[in-house]
Amino acid sequence: MDGMASLGDELNFTAEASEEESAQSHGGNPWRVLVVDDDPDVFRVTELSLKRLRFRNRAVRLLTASSGAAARAHLEKEPDIALALIDVVMETETAGLDLIRTIRTELGLYDMRIILRTGQPGQAPERDVILNYEIDGYADKAELTAMKLFTTVVAALRAYETVSDLSRLTVELEKRVAARTADLERLAMIDPLTGAANRRHFEMRAAAEITEARRCDHALGAVVMDIDHFKRINDRYGHAAGDAVLKQIVDIATLNLRPCDLFARVGGEEFAVLLPGSDREDSLATAERIRKAVASAQIEADGFRIPVTVSLGVCALADEDEHIEPAISRADHALYRAKVAGRNRALLTRPVRPVSCERDS
Numbered sequence: 001m002d003g004m005a006s007l008g009d010e011l012n013f014t015a016e017a018s019e020e021e022s023a024q025s026h027g028g029n030p031w032r033v034l035v036v037d038d039d040p041d042v043f044r045v046t047e048l049s050l051k052r053l054r055f056r057n058r059a060v061r062l063l064t065a066s067s068g069a070a071a072r073a074h075l076e077k078e079p080d081i082a083l084a085l086i087d088v089v090m091e092t093e094t095a096g097l098d099l100i101r102t103i104r105t106e107l108g109l110y111d112m113r114i115i116l117r118t119g120q121p122g123q124a125p126e127r128d129v130i131l132n133y134e135i136d137g138y139a140d141k142a143e144l145t146a147m148k149l150f151t152t153v154v155a156a157l158r159a160y161e162t163v164s165d166l167s168r169l170t171v172e173l174e175k176r177v178a179a180r181t182a183d184l185e186r187l188a189m190i191d192p193l194t195g196a197a198n199r200r201h202f203e204m205r206a207a208a209e210i211t212e213a214r215r216c217d218h219a220l221g222a223v224v225m226d227i228d229h230f231k232r233i234n235d236r237y238g239h240a241a242g243d244a245v246l247k248q249i250v251d252i253a254t255l256n257l258r259p260c261d262l263f264a265r266v267g268g269e270e271f272a273v274l275l276p277g278s279d280r281e282d283s284l285a286t287a288e289r290i291r292k293a294v295a296s297a298q299i300e301a302d303g304f305r306i307p308v309t310v311s312l313g314v315c316a317l318a319d320e321d322e323h324i325e326p327a328i329s330r331a332d333h334a335l336y337r338a339k340v341a342g343r344n345r346a347l348l349t350r351p352v353r354p355v356s357c358e359r360d361s
Contacts, residue, residue, distance in 0.1 A: 030061035031157055032078060036071040036099065037064075037087040037117070042141070046085065049149055055157050067091045068099040075103065081112055082160040083153065088118040100133050110134075111163045113156040117141050191265040193243060194250040202264035202272055206324035209276050213317060220317040221275030221283030222324065224331040225253075225290070228309045228343040230269035237304050244301035245308055252297055256289045272328065280316045280348055287312040287346035295344060309344035311335055 035046050043064050050060045063081065065071035067090050075081060084103070088096040096116060103109050114135045119142070129138050136156055139148070189201035197205070206222075213220040227233075227249060234242040246269065253263050253271070262274040273290075275283050294310050313335030315327050330349040338347045 030059040031055060031083070031160075032061050032063060032081040033153070034063045034065065034071060034074055034081045034084040036066075036068070036084060036090070036096065038066045038090045039087070039119075040066075042087070042117075046149075049146060050153060053150070053153065055154055056161065060153070068095040068102070071099055072102055072107075075107055075109065079107070079109060081109075083113045083115065083156045085115050085117055088116060089120055097129070097133060100135060104134050111160060111167050113160045113163075115139060115152055115156060117144065194247050194265055196250045196254075196271070197262055197264035199264065199266045202262065202266060202274070203324065205262050206274055209274055210317065210321070210324065213276070218277050219279040219282070220327075221273075221278035221280070221286070221314070222317065222327045222331050223273040223275065223283060223287045223290075223312055223314050223346075224328060224335050225271040225273065225287070225310050225312045226335060226339070227269040228311055228339075233306060233308070237302060237306060241301035241304060241306065245299055245306060248297070248299050248301075249294060249308065249310070252293050253290050256293050257286070261286075278316070280314065283316060284314045284346060284348050287314045291344065291346050311338040311343045312346035313338060313349065314346055315349040 033050070035043055037043065043062075047062055050062065053060050063074050063078065065074055069091070071084070071086070086096045086099055088094070090096060092098070096118075100114060100116070103112060103114065115137045116129060116133070116135050117139050119140075129135070136159060137152055139152065144152075189198060189204075190196070191198045209220055212218070227245065230242065230245075233245055246265070249271075250263065250265070253273075257263055257273070257275075260276050264272050264274075266272045273286070275286055278286065291310055291312055294308055297308070299306050299308050313331040313333065315331040315334065317324075317327050318330075321327050334347045334349045338345045341347070
């Protein structure tokens, strides 16, 4: 304490400000410095030494604790403490060292700067402490003059400011990366032209829905759909008009589906629909609703009113289906029959031999 006793006399900071000037200077956001020491004189001298200190136009607010347990209570209540000045020996011979472990490992306060102070240097050898504990300095109280305290505190506050800024920027960067990753993942699941789900999204969702259907013993409907004579639309009205038709078909179909259903573009003018909880008849009713909505729609593109119809094949998941491909294959056969029968219709599957053919779109 002898080395600390002259601190108040040696420090020569800015002139004492009025309460109003002080409030303006630190803007209500002072640096929080926690003094952890079981010697009341240390609190008094440190307060006298730092009460006029301003750094970055902010005052210093001292918090005091006389034990490691009391310090932890402060830290849990006010985690944005910039600096802790910690005595080594308090309620136990290693109370200060134990508190450092608590700060870093249990509370996860890595931005806070820590200065270890001791009146018994031999109790915790400086070399060992510096190597084994994440601290910013280790000072003998008897050698900690006013100027050294000033230098130590300002350097620690500057370090805290830098580390806090880096931590904040890191958090912001991580949020941006996470948001960008989510955007990329979303884009990877969406058809860029129409905004419908793409084939990858359809297959992933189908696998999940099959698992859920098996677990809950629910039906699962599947529909495949083609735009009739789409090549003729492109040839007659142009590809820009064809793209507009695709977008409007997606909008029409989506309006006639439930939120739990999935509508996906799986090819040029080819679409697939997942209908959780829908059996064959329910799925056929949904397909027919889409067909009628498209046929009655006024689809316009590039100044043309374009008549559009669709053909659909409908099936439901069978007991033996382990993945979606067999169901889609059966629905595809029903779609082929719908086209052969004259298009603009929705048909259920029936047992058929595989047919080798190419669709006339």
